[in-house]
Amino acid sequence: MIQRFLTLAVIAALGISSATTVTHADVVLFDGTVVHGGLFANGMKEIDTATFPGESVIKFTPDGSYKSGGLEFYGGKEYTIPTGESLLRVSAYSTDAGNMNGFTISMDTGSFDLGTDDWTLDGNPGAIGDFTGGNWHELEFDLSTVSGFVAGTSVLNGLVTFKNNTSLNPIYIGDISLATAVAVPEPSTFAALAIVGFSGTVIARRRRRKLHSDIAA
Helix, strand or coil, X not given: CHHHHHHHHHHHHHCCXXXXXXXXXXXXXXXXXXCCCEEEECEEEEEECCCCCCCCEEEEEECCCXXXXXXXXXXXXXXXXXXXXXXXXXXXXXXXXCCXXXXXXXXXXXXXXXXXXXXXXXXXXXXXXXXXXXXXXXXXXEHHHCCCCCCCXXXXXXXXXXXXXXXXXXXXXXXXXXXXXXXXXXHHHHHHHHHHHHHHXXXXXXXXXXXXXXXXX
């Protein structure tokens, strides 16, 4: 009882409810091969196995004024987003700095807006200007923040594509998946709970010793 009380006291004092949130992929849309949807690009599109040794990635070489590439969910390829899987995760690479001006995610209940909906770039609040060249980047889009989104009902029915700026150099996409968020306590939380467990054990032992002493007397 004492140990439980101490645990609750530490949780309240440390604000453990604000645990770190991590994600794990539950629904793969692309991981070397297209699992759901189909390849799309305004220009050339292919599965590239040569640029990054040991990796199969989507490569699209932009063409014309509309430069976008990734997956399409048109014409019988529509995909209902499972309940809880509202985080769309994408890894992307460009040789050019600043070669991103948007990301299209089309659903029957509304499209993602980079300006108003929640997204992150490499774990930080999303900012298009932070997409640098020569590096792989991890993008995560919280589809539940799109106005009209309904868990288990909203459908990917258009494009899930990276949009670039003026360059005609290729864009590479390594993985696309839908994921769910999982709350994980901070390391300090584990340490605090360990201390609580030890303290509770010590107190319990002392109470038992006192009880035995009283009985013996």
